[in-house]
Amino acid sequence: MSAQLQSMERGVKTMDSLGCATTALSADHVLCTGDIVFRRKAAPGLHRSTVATPAQERGLLVGISLADGHRRKGGEGGRVQDRLFDRGDIYIRDFDSDYAATMDGHFDFFLIELSRNFIEDAERISARGKGQTLSRVQGREDQILRHLAQALLPALAAPESFDPLFIEQLATTIGAHLLHQYRTDGGSDSDRLCALAPVMIRRAQDMLMSGEGDKVSIADIAEALNLSRHGFFRAFRDSTGVTPYQWLLNQRIERARRLLATTDLSLVEVALTCGFSDQSHFTRVFGRIEGMSPGRWRDRVR
Known part of the structure; x- marks a missing residue:
């Protein structure tokens, strides 16, 4: 056993709500968006540990591996499965059964906790019974979900730097993907x-x-x-x-154009008046849409 793995096992373990030992983690981020909670948990190098959670009323947990070479042996209710997860492989499991597993190899997971409210709403839409909304899968590849997860990683690390509507929209997109891809009934008229x-x-x-x-x-x-x-x-x-967030950004940029062309407000004042968090955010969005900075755009139209 390597010195790194030995030090992990000897360390004092502080367990989190998912049964992970937090002392060995290099990344431990959480972001709550209504009925969905996002987490990223990662450890440096090779990682060996155990995870255990008792049965509880918490809905479902979706895990997406962000690294190759994660081996997990264990399961719910005493059942044992031995799986190797590579980048983009996912699992979906219930919280309402005891869960225990040993983990070995590289560990970097994006975790999505779907609350009972989310599940009940999905069950109502699909007109299916309890627990019949999403398929429970182990080790299935889903690169689309991995890319969506990676798009949200910066917001997990620094949520105050991102527009709340952007975060909620991305969370909604992730939820919609899960419902579309893993619904056991294949959709319903009300969902179309x-x-x-x-x-x-x-x-x-x-x-x-x-x-x-x-x-x-x-x-x-x-x-x-x-x-x-x-x-x-x-x-x-x-x-x-367009999406709601894209529509709102377009309205903000249109208002910014009018202010830049017809007033002497500073760029900071224009940014705050139009709903951007700061001048830097305004400049990034304006440049992406117009192909130039707000200051240069103002000089050209004047």
Whole structure:
């Protein structure tokens, strides 16, 4: 056994809510977004440990391996499975059974905890019984989910640096992918809503603008329109051609263009007036859309 592995086993173990020993982790991030909790847990080099959680009412756990060569032996309710996880391999398991496993090799996982509220809402949409919404899988490859997870990693490390609506939108996209890819019933008519009535679009847009993306959420708008969060997200995108966050960014940039062209406000004042967190955020978004900085754009139009 290597010195690194020996030191891990000798160390004092502090266990987290997923049964992991936190003393050996090099990354331990968490981000809560409504009914979904995201975590990243990683350890440097080769990692050997055990994980155990008692049965509890917490919904489902989805794990995505971000590294090759993770071996896990164990399972729920005393059942034993021996699996090798490479980058992009996932598992889905219940929290309502005792779980124990030994882990060996490289350890870097993105974890998605789906609350009972999320699952019950999905069960209501799919008209299926308890526990019949998502397939329980072990070691299945899902590179799309891995890429979505990696897009959210910077927000896990520094959530204060990201627009809350962007984080919620990405969380909604991840939830929608899980429902689409792993639903046991293959979808239902109520899940195929593809358009919003014009009055519903206007109400959603008014709510987005009134909250400036900080005080209003996709969940708030969906509730006001009597839709599920995932149903609203898909219907808004299908009706407008853009996601709610993209639509709001476009409105902010259009307002910024008017202010840059017709006022002498500083770039900081324009950024804050238009709902950006700071000038740096404004400059990045404006440059991506316009192909130049706000200052250069103002000089050209004037």
